[in-house]
Amino acid sequence: MNIELTKHGGLAAGIRRPPVCVKSSDLPEADATELRRLVAAVRDESLPINAGPGQVRDGMSYAIAVEESDGTKSEYRVSDGQMSDAFAELLTWIERRSKG
């Protein structure tokens, strides 16, 4: 499973933000299992449909692209101001890894 996190917008919308990539094959088995669990939770969650900025100003948006080992692709998108529990958990997990 390959994961790619892309961030857009916010106060610093103009800065370059390369995507963060995580490959489950590079992870210890326990971490790979945890990642699969987090992605499954996002998949099971009904994410809010984002039609416009609403009243959020300077909010960031997040896109997490998932490619399964069988080649199936899916993408999940969320913005500040309408963050979901499962997405927040996956986002935190990726941030913690990309920092470490």
Add this chain to the structure above:
Amino acid sequence: MKANCRCVNCITPPHILKRLLESSRREVREAAMNSLLVTARLRGERAVRAKTFAGVAGVARRTIYDCGTSYRLSSANVARTESDGQSSDSSVNLAFDGLGTTREFFREVLGRDSIDGAGMRLNGYVHYGLNYNNAFWDGQEMVFGDGDGVIFSDFTKSLDVIAHELTHGVTEFTANLEYHKQSGALNESISDVFGSLVKQWSLGQTAEEADWLIGADITTPEIELDALRSMKAPGTAYDNDVLGKDPQPDHMDRFVHLPDTEDGDWAGVHYNSGIPNKAFYLAAIGIGGFAWNAPGDIWYKSLLASHERTDFQEFAETTYRIAGADYGCSEQTAVADAWRQVGIRIAGATSRGRNRKGGDRDESHGPRSESANDCATLADQIKAIANQVEKLARDVKALKK
């Protein structure tokens, strides 16, 4: 020439009256005060009343919440209220104090009681998300990240960033500028303008002394960048391999066209705000002195006179009209010059040819036009009359003796 300066509308411009208020002669001060009170009463203007009669009832109460690196505001804990002393957490204190300074600025300088003008509570959330390189307004509250420590540090460190977010609330409760395309870029610019003014006001800086940077205090030693943006020189805040080059334009010729989507920053609201930002900076330098006085007042009144779809051109015309109606020829000319230098022409506006501080000159414009000369002449005449009033007051006092 199609139009003349509108300063003929008022006999003594308020800024001259204000200067007369500081006169060492009591008679001059009293005459000026009477005139100001009459003007204020006639116009019924909130800002003038607030400034003249000092103080607005009610204090918007602040509450700071700690998200503890969570992305969920609902799980945040109360960290400091108005009844608490200093917290051991510096982000909590910075957010608390920053919101307080911004609240005071709006109250004392612009006569506005909090975000909604009616003492709305100020809720700030700190430590939002993990390594979160941002701050935002969610329609009800202000949210600040800690930064990742590489590109940015704690977003509560920059007073202008705190004031920027609170100002999004003020805009929402006033013009409610739609957050895309030009109205969105104007929305962003309004937040930068008052964000910077709050900082300048708290530091007691003149337009010349101010750095006009947004977010200069959230940078880190790791990466070379001055700030998030520069209002004085849009497009120059950073230029390095990690972040790329600051993409803000400073002129309509370089207006950035992006898709009206989330990924396109809603057609570049954080990009094209550079154009009205530069116009405000130029107007403030052109007028001179403290930028929160005439320039800030003109921009604030223009915000109140705007609507959801106000674009750059309409906003520029509003600032020009208000500068003429409430201030004088020199302010109005400075405003027109400022917009002209970023590529926005106001119909009927005159130019004084060159910006007082020698900014960019539009070569298509000739030397001082006839009606600009009229303007300057009128300003000189007003000054002469003010001097005569002062002399007259001296004579009257001498006669009384």
